[in-house]
Amino acid sequence: MKLSRPYHHGNLRQALLDQAMIALRDGGIDELSLRELARAVGVSHAAPRRHFPDRQALLDALAIEGFARLGADMRDAVASGDREFEPTLQRCAHAYVTFATTDAALIEVMFAGKHTENVDEAAALSFAPILELILRGQAEHIFEDGDPERIGLMLLSVIHGIASLRSAGMIGPDQLEWLVDDAIVNFLRGTRAVATEGVDVA
Amino acid sequence: MKLSRPYHHGNLRQALLDQAMIALRDGGIDELSLRELARAVGVSHAAPRRHFPDRQALLDALAIEGFARLGADMRDAVASGDREFEPTLQRCAHAYVTFATTDAALIEVMFAGKHTENVDEAAALSFAPILELILRGQAEHIFEDGDPERIGLMLLSVIHGIASLRSAGMIGPDQLEWLVDDAIVNFLRGTRAVATEGVDVA
DNA sequence: ACCTGAACACCGTTCAAGT
């Protein structure tokens, strides 16, 4: 006769990750305990060890899943809506910030630093939509020529900075929307706010 | 006869904070343990409780000290060197990023979110040099008019974003210098990189 | 007022042992 709880038939790893995502959402990174995860999933406290050698390995796996979702969110945002450049960039930026504020604890894990190669790979991959936008912007002569990574890094800095300040509580929920809008406009045109002359792209 | 270790004659609180700063530098935020701090300072593990009700109180105090130092660093950077606007802004930004990379764990504590009112006060105070620069920039017509807080928030986002990405390891140490330079230039003039016409500021 | 010592509940990690 089979057990009513049959060893999680091999998907314990994913069950732990799913439970961890839930725990992250309503507990923060410090509340995340391997033992509690094991308990919630109905397994002994030593069982996770087969799938995650230590706590950091679990966090790395979470970060990788997070970057995959972040990249997908941005890609979707770019694809949805019209093709006009500036609104597209706006949607991409908003997708990033929305992700970061919705899953604040997760993005903390993603950018925690103590990572493996695999995490860095996932991170680089997730930023592909941004890089593609830069390339397109250069083709449309919206951006200056030169290393697209350089421009991408500057763009990422603004967006991630906003997300980070929001998580820290230094930006109110109400300020978020227009701040992203303004930051993108400012990124494109600078603080001098010259009139929108010569911005008729294609 | 007096004890050779006389109860830390009332400065246990500061001794703990100093030791915590050291621990933060070579251990990160997770390595920071109240018990170890007490041990390092030569006091029982329950003694810190008189000065810090719980771990978070210690972290809050660290954050407040951190913001004070960050503000001072930026103020010094602004004061040192010539008064030309753009270089002054550059020095201020570099001071921020240097602080953030030198004391990466500390700035993590400072922006961790779970703060008290007092920490928010200290944070706002530390950003005063940035706000003053914005006001000066508006007076010199380098910035558009309107809410200086709005411009300050955008500027802070870029700078903090760079610092944050650096801590996460997504920006190499070698990329840091020119990225800050470029980000400030881009903040002022935008990505289009129009020639430097009409930028002759008084 | 300030600190100690023992106690409690919780961790992450390790390892022999089970099926």
Next chain:
DNA sequence: ACCTGAACACCGTTCAAGT
């Protein structure tokens, strides 16, 4: 191959007790 149970060393927090 995958999981269990006991064990170890470490936490933060609490509280009666010392001086």
